[in-house]
Every structure is written in C-alpha cells, then in structure tokens.
Amino acid sequence: MVSVNKRIxxxxxxxxxxxxxxxxxAAFLGYCRxxxxxxxxxxxxxxxxxxxxxxxxxFCVINLANYIPGLLQELDSEHGAGDEISGPKVxxxxxxCWSRNIVIQIQEQRFTxxxxxxxxxxxxxxVDRKRLHSxxxxxxxxxxxxxxxxxxxxxxxxxxxxxxxxLIRDNCRTxxxxxxxxxxxxxxxxxxxxxxxxxFSQVEEIESLTPDERWEWFQQEISSCIxxxxxxxxxxxxxxxxxxxxxxxPQWVGKSLNATDTALFHILRAFHCAGRCxxxxxxxxxxxxxxxxxxxxxxxxxxxxxxxxxxxxxxxETPLPLSTYRQDDPDLDIVSEPAEQDGVRPSxxxx
Amino acid sequence: MDPDxxxxxxxxxxxxxxxxxxxxxxxxxxxxxxxxKGLVDWARFRAGERPVLERGLPLNSVKRFCFPQxxxxxxxxxxxxxxxxxxxxxxxxxxKNTVLFGVRPCDARSIExxxxxxxxxxxFNSRLESLMVIGIPCRETCSTCxxxxxxxxxxxxxxxxxxxxxxxxxxxxxxLSEKGEKFFSSLSATLLSREEFxxxxxxxxxxxxxxxxxxxxxxxxxxxxxxxxxxxxxxxADSCINCGVCTFLCPTCYCFDIQDERLGGQGRRIRYxxxxxxxxxxxxxxxxxxxxxxxxxVRNRFMHKLKYFPDRFGPLSCVxxxxxxxxxxxxxxxxxxxxxxxxxxxxxxxx
Numbered sequence: 001m002v003s004v005n006k007r008i009x010x011x012x013x014x015x016x017x018x019x020x021x022x023x024x025x026a027a028f029l030g031y032c033r034x035x036x037x038x039x040x041x042x043x044x045x046x047x048x049x050x051x052x053x054x055x056x057x058x059f060c061v062i063n064l065a066n067y068i069p070g071l072l073q074e075l076d077s078e079h080g081a082g083d084e085i086s087g088p089k090v091x092x093x094x095x096x097c098w099s100r101n102i103v104i105q106i107q108e109q110r111f112t113x114x115x116x117x118x119x120x121x122x123x124x125x126x127v128d129r130k131r132l133h134s135x136x137x138x139x140x141x142x143x144x145x146x147x148x149x150x151x152x153x154x155x156x157x158x159x160x161x162x163x164x165x166x167l168i169r170d171n172c173r174t175x176x177x178x179x180x181x182x183x184x185x186x187x188x189x190x191x192x193x194x195x196x197x198x199x200f201s202q203v204e205e206i207e208s209l210t211p212d213e214r215w216e217w218f219q220q221e222i223s224s225c226i227x228x229x230x231x232x233x234x235x236x237x238x239x240x241x242x243x244x245x246x247x248x249x250p251q252w253v254g255k256s257l258n259a260t261d262t263a264l265f266h267i268l269r270a271f272h273c274a275g276r277c278x279x280x281x282x283x284x285x286x287x288x289x290x291x292x293x294x295x296x297x298x299x300x301x302x303x304x305x306x307x308x309x310x311x312x313x314x315x316x317e318t319p320l321p322l323s324t325y326r327q328d329d330p331d332l333d334i335v336s337e338p339a340e341q342d343g344v345r346p347s348x349x350x351x
Numbered sequence: 352m353d354p355d356x357x358x359x360x361x362x363x364x365x366x367x368x369x370x371x372x373x374x375x376x377x378x379x380x381x382x383x384x385x386x387x388k389g390l391v392d393w394a395r396f397r398a399g400e401r402p403v404l405e406r407g408l409p410l411n412s413v414k415r416f417c418f419p420q421x422x423x424x425x426x427x428x429x430x431x432x433x434x435x436x437x438x439x440x441x442x443x444x445x446x447k448n449t450v451l452f453g454v455r456p457c458d459a460r461s462i463e464x465x466x467x468x469x470x471x472x473x474x475f476n477s478r479l480e481s482l483m484v485i486g487i488p489c490r491e492t493c494s495t496c497x498x499x500x501x502x503x504x505x506x507x508x509x510x511x512x513x514x515x516x517x518x519x520x521x522x523x524x525x526x527l528s529e530k531g532e533k534f535f536s537s538l539s540a541t542l543l544s545r546e547e548f549x550x551x552x553x554x555x556x557x558x559x560x561x562x563x564x565x566x567x568x569x570x571x572x573x574x575x576x577x578x579x580x581x582x583x584x585x586x587x588a589d590s591c592i593n594c595g596v597c598t599f600l601c602p603t604c605y606c607f608d609i610q611d612e613r614l615g616g617q618g619r620r621i622r623y624x625x626x627x628x629x630x631x632x633x634x635x636x637x638x639x640x641x642x643x644x645x646x647x648x649v650r651n652r653f654m655h656k657l658k659y660f661p662d663r664f665g666p667l668s669c670v671x672x673x674x675x676x677x678x679x680x681x682x683x684x685x686x687x688x689x690x691x692x693x694x695x696x697x698x699x700x701x702x
C-alpha cells in the first residue's frame with residue numbers, strides 16, 4: 001500500500017510537470033529533497049524536468065505562500081514584466097493554512113488572483129523538529145522512513161518507530177481546517193473540518209497566570225532569542241518594505257541583545273499579525289532557539305474569534321477586521337480597563 | 352592532535368573537574384549545558400555539574416566570547432556641560448578571565464580564523480587575552496560536520512590553550528599554551544612521555560581517519576568573476592528566506608555595525624552583529640542598495656567565506672562546524688555551494 005504522501009508526491013510531480021510543460025505557469029513552488037533527512041528544501045521548479053524532483057512529506061514546515069511575491073518579481077525580471085494580471089504565473093502547492101495566507105496576500109494586494117495557480121493538498125500535520133530530536137534523545141537522525149501512521153527514525157544504528165502523530169507540531173494538532181480553502185486544483189482526498197475540543201488550551205494555560213507570572217513566562221521564553229529574525233522572514237504576513245526593527249529614523253528598537261528590545265520585537269511582530277495569522281506555525285518551526293512565539297499570535301487569534309467571530313483568509317470577500325471599520329465593531333474598553341494590583345490602581349500621568 | 356604540546360599529562364576526570372570548581376569564583380567558567388528548552392548551549396559551569404559533552408556542538412558558537420553581541424566601545428554623556436558630567440568614558444571591562452571548557456576543534460579553530468581580520472582590533476584582542484580555551488577532540492562526527500573539508504580536523508588543537516580527552520583509565524591533558532599551563536598548575540597529574548601519549552592517542556582515536564582537505568588554495572585559483580557569475584546562485588536564493596540564522600550561529604561570521612544608543616542623559620556606542628543576509632547591511636544613505644536583491648545577498652555570504660576571505664587571508668572563513676546546515680530553516684547547505692564553486696572552471700594564469 002502506497003502511503004498518502006507518496007501518492008501526493010507522484011501526482012504533484014505529474015501535475016506540476018504538465019503545467020510547466022504547457023506553459024500555463026512559469027514556475028512551480030514546492031519542496032525537493034534536502035541534504036538532511038528531516039529537512040526538505042523549498043524549491044522552485046522552472047521546467048518539467050525540475051518538477052520530477054518535487055516531494056511531499058510530513059516535514060514541509062515552511063509556509064510556501066511566503067515565497068510567492070518574491071518569486072513573481074524574479075519571474076518578471078526573467079520573463080519581462082507583464083501587467084498585474086497577464087504576467088507570468090506561479091504554481092504553488094498549498095495546505096489549509098497556506099491557502100488562507102494566499103487569500104490574505106491577494107486581499108492585501110501583494111499580487112493578483114490571476115498570477116497564482118494553487119494546487120491544494122490536505123495537510124495531515126507537519127512534524128516538529130524539536131519533538132523529532134527528543135524522540136531519539138538528541139541522537140543524530142541519519143535516515144527517516146515515513147508511513148501513514150508510523151515514522152521510523154534511523155538513529156544510533158537502529159530504526160526507532162514513533163507514532164507519527166506524537167511528532168506533529170502544536171499548531172497542526174489544534175488545526176481545524178487541514179483542507180485548502182482556496183485552490184484551483186486539488187490533489188489527494190480532503191479530510192473535512194476537524195473539531196478540536198480545546199483549540200486554545202495552550203493559550204488558556206498562560207491566560208490563567210497572574211500578569212507578573214505571564215510577564216515572567218514571556219521574558220523567559222524569549223531570553224535565548226538571537227534576533228536572527230527567522231520568525232519574521234519566514235512569515236508570509238511580514239512583508240513591510242522596511243520592518244520597524246530596521247528603521248533608523250526614528251529608531252524604534254535597539255539592534256543588539258537587550259531584554260527590552262527583544263521583548264518589543266516579539267510583541268510588535270505578533271501584533272502586526274493580528275487578524276491575519278493563520279497559525280501556520282512556520283515562525284516557531286524555523287526558530288533555532290526553540291522559542292514558542294507562536295503562542296502570542298495564537299492568543300490574538302483567540303481574541304479575534306471572540307471579538308469579531310473571525311478567522312482570516314477563508315475567502316477573498318470578507319474584509320480583514322483590523323483594517324476595516326464597522327459601526328458594530330466591539331467597543332473595547334482598552335483605556336479604562338481596571339488593572340488593579342495590590343489594591344492600587346495605576347494612575348495615568350499626562351505628558 | 353598537536354604533539355608539540357608544552358606538557359602532556361594524565362589524571363582523572365573528577366580531579367580535573369575539581370580544578371574547574373576551585374576557580375569558579377575567580378574566573379567565569381562556561382561549559383556546554385542543557386538549557387531550559389533541552390538544547391545544548393553555553394552556560395555557567397557549576398560545581399557538581401558535569402558538562403554536557405556527548406550531545407554535539409552547543410547551539411551557539413564561541414564567537415560571542417571575543418566578539419560579544421554587543422561590544423560597548425565607549426560611553427558618552429549627552430549633557431557634557433552639566434557639572435560632574437563626563438564627555439567620554441571607557442566602558443567597564445571584564446573583571447574576570449573567561450574559561451571555556453569543552454570547546455570542539457572547529458569552534459577553537461574559528462577563534463584563530465577570526466583573529467585574521469581582527470588582527471589590529473583592540474576589543475577583540477583584549478577579550479582574547481583574557482580568554483582561556485579548553486578544548487575536547489571529537490571521537491565521532493555528525494552528518495553535518497565537515498571540518499576536514501575546510502583545513503581542520505576532529506582532533507585539531509588550533510586555538511586551544513589546553514585539550515582534554517578521556518581514555519579507558521582517566522583523562523589526558525595537553526597543555527598547549529602558557530595560559531593553559533598556568534591554569535592547570537595545581538593539577539596533580541602524571542607526566543606522559545611523547546611515546547606514551549602517542550600510544551594512548553592511537554588507541555583512543557586511531558580508528559578515525561583524518562583525511563584533511565583544504566580547498567582554500569583551489570578557491571584562490573578560481574577566477575573571481577566566474578564564481579560571481581556562476582549560474583547556481585539563483586537556485587540557492589530560491590530557497591533562502593534571508594534570515595540571520597546562518598550568520599549569527601556561524602563561528603566565523605564576524606561582520607558588525609556600529610550605533611549610538613542613548614538612554615536619558617547618557618549614551619553608549621556599541622558595535623553589534625550584523626548579517627549580510629539583511630538588506631540594511633548594504634543600504635546606502637541615498638536609498639540605493641548595491642545588494643538589493645536576495646540573490647546578491649546570498650551570493651555574498653558564500654563568496655565572502657569561500658572566495659574573498661581566502662583570497663585576502665589564506666584559509667576559508669569556515670571551520671565546517673555545520674551549524675548553518677543543521678539550523679537553516681530551508682536546508683541551504685554550504686557543502687553543496689562549495690562543491691559547486693569548486694566546479695567553476697579555473698583559468699590559466701594571466702598575470
């Protein structure tokens with residue numbers, strides 16, 4: 001019995017190859033084998049022959065939507081720019097969350113609908129690299145065999161079988177929409193919406209702490225940050241032409257390692273994603289230091305759901321709530337929210 | 352392994368650690384340790400704890416100990432006219448010497464390589480003077496290790512003041528510098544003859560082949576422009592997200608930027624790590640950016656390490672530690688780039 005991901009790989013190769021051969025698309029964004037067994041490589045196929053290298057497995061953790069605007073620019077310079085609609089087209093493989101990010105990108109006018117051809121694939125959940133390494137107690141993983149429900153890790157000269165679901169990332173475990181919501185073609189079977197009993201349990205755990213404890217959690221969590229900005233750069237939502245951390249006039253954030261600066265970076269990064277984040281988990285997957293910054297955006301996702309009953313990227317028509325004004329928007333009592341601590345109400349000083 | 356050590360000794364592990372324990376007050380001793388996220392990183396060595404030496408390289412390299420993030424260059428007053436204010440002031444320097452215990456040969460060698468561009472740098476050199484490096488040779492290599500491709504080796508001692516390694520009955524201590532000799536002056540140990548050392552070494556490491564290659568000379572012969580214009584750069588750039596993981600974790604990436612930070616009436620001039628992956632790295636005040644495109648930035652990182660640096664200083668600016676390969680979110684592998692560069696046709700000498 002051929003595994004689901006192997007079947008998807010075969011069909012993806014065939015379809016991407018056909019699209020490239022026919023000239024419908026100028027490039028196809030997918031994954032190819034990497035040099036490490038647990039690290040497939042985001043890859044641009046430009047010819048039908050390239051498409052034979054495409055793969056699909058449980059290690060495709062980088063949201064490919066992030067690459068689309070840059071690739072379209074490259075293609076414009078390679079092929080000569082067409083207009084916004086008739087320019088060269090990019091094909092891309094997309095799961096539930098990735099397809100929602102493509103919707104948001106189109107809504108935010110990063111590119112037009114006409115310039116992407118989306119091949120949808122239902123995601124069975126992607127593997128958390130840190131979980132993978134702890135499954136073999138930090139031993140080096142020299143090979144991986146993947147079946148539908150078992151992943152065999154070659155480490156220390158033997159094969160260690162691990163139930164696949166045990167290795168899956170937190171965001172995928174709580175994902176309710178594994179199927180692509182927006183696509184041109186679909187490969188493989190959809191799974192339907194999943195119902196998750198407590199999708200925000202990780203957030204609720206932190207919400208139950210006192211403000212001081214929460215701050216302590218946050219400070220501890222980001223204490224090892226090296227400010228490499230992998231979380232920012234891997235995120236399809238982060239595309240400001242000059243990021244606030246790179247601004248120098250005025251300079252909002254210090255450049256080196258300082259607890260306040262690092263905290264400011266993470267807080268502002270998260271807030272910039274409010275109402276737009278699809279919980280694709282890429283930020284957390286790419287962090288070399290294992291920082292769980294995704295919990296910040298997850299909290300904002302929860303707020304969005306509670307306040308606006310809104311999930312981003314489900315269709316092209318519904319406007320993003322934080323960039324639109326409606327008369328019936330919830331009237332948040334932000335300013336006068338009592339933040340009493342030890343019976344003392346903080347006073348607001350002018351100036 | 353350097354047989355030209357000043358002294359070759361054998362002792363036992365607990366006695367060796369007790370020497371470190373005795374010094375924890377007068378010196379800052381750092382060793383690989385598991386952090387709260389279960390990752391190996393540098394941490395203060397505490398009496399009674401055994402350094403974590405069996406789980407591969409620490410996440411962060413040793414570069415921060417000579418090239419801290421940030422380095423304070425000087426302090427200044429923003430209100431020098433006020434009574435008692437200073438104009439400029441030296442920042443507080445390290446009060447204690449720093450000892451790094453358990454440094455792998457690649458990391459130790461990186462200090463030697465970084466000394467080349469920092470030859471006349473007072474900040475780097477004063478930190479190096481107060482740094483003591485106790486190395487530990489490698490018995491096995493990871494799949495991401497490639498020190499032997501870069502002119503180093505798993506038992507190399509470049510950059511170490513002392514090297515220690517376990518054998519069946521105890522620990523061998525090689526004292527390689529005056530600092531090393533001084534540090535271990537109170538060690539009660541048996542002096543080893545050259546012959547005894549060599550036979551212990553052979554029985555401990557003899558099965559490890561050490562076929563060291565140094566492609567630096569080959570790279571020096573490659574014509575600069577053919578490397579620069581090589582066709583594979585776009586392919587590497589296709590995957591890259593231009594984050595700073597590789598540069599910040601790399602032991603031999605040494606680029607910095609300088610900035611003044613002000614807080615209230617005082618300020619400090621700092622130099623802090625910069626990354627050639629970031630657009631700001633080459634952004635001109637005019638707004639022009641000579642490396643405005645991702646492909647240009649990606650190319651620069653590898654050209655600097657594998658071509659410009661050897662052209663200028665001799666060796667590659669890479670020690671083969673493999674951190675960039677291991678932690679790259681998109682599996683860009685410098686070994687493939689090196690292989691591709693070595694394929695670039697050479698040129699008959701035209702001088």
